Amino acid sequence: MRPTNLTRRLLYWLSVAAGLVLAVVPLPEWLGPLRPDLALLAVIYWILTSPRIAGLGYAWVAGLFLDVLRGMTLGQHALAFVLVAFLTHRAQLRMRMFPILHQAGAVMLLLAVYQFVIFWTDGLTGHGYTGWNRWLPVLSGALLWPLIVAAGDTLTRRVR
Amino acid sequence: MVELSHDSRPIIGRGPPLGATFVALALASVALMVADKRYDQLEQVREWLSAAAYPVQVAVDLPFRAWDWLTSSFADRSRLREENLELTARLRLANLQLQRFAALEDENRRLRDMRANSAGVADRVLVASIMNVDLDPFRHRVLVDKGARDGVFKGQAVLDAEGIFGQVAQVHAETAEVILITDAEHAIPVQSNRSGLRTIAVGTGDAGRLSLPFVTGESDLKTGDLLISTGIGGVFPRGYPVAEVTRVDRTAAATFAVVDARPTSQLDRNREVLLVWFTAASAPAEAAADTPAPDGTAPEQPQ
Numbered sequence: 503m504r505p506t507n508l509t510r511r512l513l514y515w516l517s518v519a520a521g522l523v524l525a526v527v528p529l530p531e532w533l534g535p536l537r538p539d540l541a542l543l544a545v546i547y548w549i550l551t552s553p554r555i556a557g558l559g560y561a562w563v564a565g566l567f568l569d570v571l572r573g574m575t576l577g578q579h580a581l582a583f584v585l586v587a588f589l590t591h592r593a594q595l596r597m598r599m600f601p602i603l604h605q606a607g608a609v610m611l612l613l614a615v616y617q618f619v620i621f622w623t624d625g626l627t628g629h630g631y632t633g634w635n636r637w638l639p640v641l642s643g644a645l646l647w648p649l650i651v652a653a654g655d656t657l658t659r660r661v662r
Numbered sequence: 663m664v665e666l667s668h669d670s671r672p673i674i675g676r677g678p679p680l681g682a683t684f685v686a687l688a689l690a691s692v693a694l695m696v697a698d699k700r701y702d703q704l705e706q707v708r709e710w711l712s713a714a715a716y717p718v719q720v721a722v723d724l725p726f727r728a729w730d731w732l733t734s735s736f737a738d739r740s741r742l743r744e745e746n747l748e749l750t751a752r753l754r755l756a757n758l759q760l761q762r763f764a765a766l767e768d769e770n771r772r773l774r775d776m777r778a779n780s781a782g783v784a785d786r787v788l789v790a791s792i793m794n795v796d797l798d799p800f801r802h803r804v805l806v807d808k809g810a811r812d813g814v815f816k817g818q819a820v821l822d823a824e825g826i827f828g829q830v831a832q833v834h835a836e837t838a839e840v841i842l843i844t845d846a847e848h849a850i851p852v853q854s855n856r857s858g859l860r861t862i863a864v865g866t867g868d869a870g871r872l873s874l875p876f877v878t879g880e881s882d883l884k885t886g887d888l889l890i891s892t893g894i895g896g897v898f899p900r901g902y903p904v905a906e907v908t909r910v911d912r913t914a915a916a917t918f919a920v921v922d923a924r925p926t927s928q929l930d931r932n933r934e935v936l937l938v939w940f941t942a943a944s945a946p947a948e949a950a951a952d953t954p955a956p957d958g959t960a961p962e963q964p965q
Contacts, residue, residue, distance in 0.1 A: 519718075522718065523718055523722060526718070526719065526722055526795045526796050526797065527722050527795075527796065528722075528726070528794045528795065528796045529796060534796065534799035535799045535800070537796075537799065557683070558680070558684055558687055559687070562687045562690075562691070565691075566694075567714075567715065570708065570711040570712055570715045571715050571718060571719070572797050572798055573797055573803065573805075573831075573839045574798070575695050575698050575699050576694045576695065576697075576698040576704055576707070576708065577690070577691035577693070577694030577695040577698065578691075580687075580690075580691040581688055581691035581695070584684060584687045584688055584691060585684075585688065588680065588681075588684040591680055592680075623695065627695065627699050633800070
């Protein structure tokens with residue numbers, strides 16, 4: 503029991519770290535606005551599969567680190583991550599039962615909440631970008647969700 | 663329907679309720695944001711955290727740098743030769759122009775000395791290269807590989823070969839964040855090279871466009887005018903090209919003309935930039951002497 507938990511924890515941190523790295527990898531100009539929030543998707547996935555290990559603190563630290571990496575106001579992504587993690591925890595029992603496309607829809611809602619918090623705090627801290635394409639990551643993230651689930655399931659099966 | 667508990671963590675040793683944890687962490691985030699934005703209290707904390715982020719940024723940057731190095735070290739001889747010839751030709755031309763400039767600069771300095779105002783020319787520069795790290799697609803910021811350890815400071819002017827690039831917004835130990843002049847939060851005091859008109863150029867968030875919102879309908883500005891930095895505010899050295907006016911729309915009904923300009927510096931294509939140290943011109947006296955209020959008053963601010 504113990505060692506499995508430990509490897510799982512390690513896996514969580516590693517996957518979020520990978521998501522964070524991918525959050526700052528340079529993309530071609532036209533692809534930039536489409537970049538999905540992989541770190542957040544990883545957090546959602548781990549909360550859904552093993553809510554007993556992946557808690558809110560985990561989401562908060564991941565968000566804070568994203569703030570530092572992107573040089574945003576500290577706490578901005580942390581707040582959004584915690585809110586999404588909380589909602590996921592609340593809906594976790596239901597969301598696990600959803601068929602995959604339905605689940606992707608739910609994830610899209612979560613991503614929209616996330617983007618909204620970022621948008622809102624951006625506005626509060628004085629630099630709102632109001633173009634429509636800032637909402638594209640919501641769409642790309644939802645489209646990516648089945649892939650994330652497939653990859654995550656393969657990984658956990660191997661670790662177990 | 664059976665209402666299940668929403669808290670899905672283990673029953674034993676689960677710690678505080680989920681809602682409480684959420685509220686605590688959310689409050690912590692808000693407190694962080696306020697402390698960071700309103701009171702600038704977190705410079706030290708940010709420095710520690712960014713020390714932790716540095717390896718990640720280097721890891722992201724490394725493959726690109728390695729690729730650059732590979733392609734440049736295996737570049738074929740004929741291409742290098744061609745490049746060399748071109749550079750030599752360009753250098754010859756530049757040297758020729760420099761000779762003329764040297765004389766002009768001497769003359770200029772003499773004239774300025776007479777006006778007891780000889781500052782504002784770049785004293786020392788440091789070449790920094792831009793790291794391949796995407797900060798945010800909607801803000802024009804880049805990370806350069808020089809930081810506090812190299813003496814970089816917040817608000818330092820950043821130039822490239824063609825003109826003014828931006829200014830340093832945040833300094834970490836090994837890196838620094840540069841805000842480009844096209845970022846929507848950035849403004850820079852400029853002057854038309856032709857007519858001497860002073861105004862402010864504001865970033866639009868669009869990579870190829872600056873906007874000049876404070877140009878009145880009857881002021882002397884036309885398409886093709888070169889805008890240079892004025893040195894007012896003490897952030898940028900004076901006399902460096904900033905942008906070229908691309909559009910002037912005057913309507914009789916509006917007080918202000920709609921003016922757009924294109925930055926002269928290669929904001930989206932550059933790999934190397936120059937960090938500049940200079941002794942600031944005695945700006946206030948100058949600002950007071952020249953033009954009325956809307957022009958000289960708003961100093962450029964990184965945020």
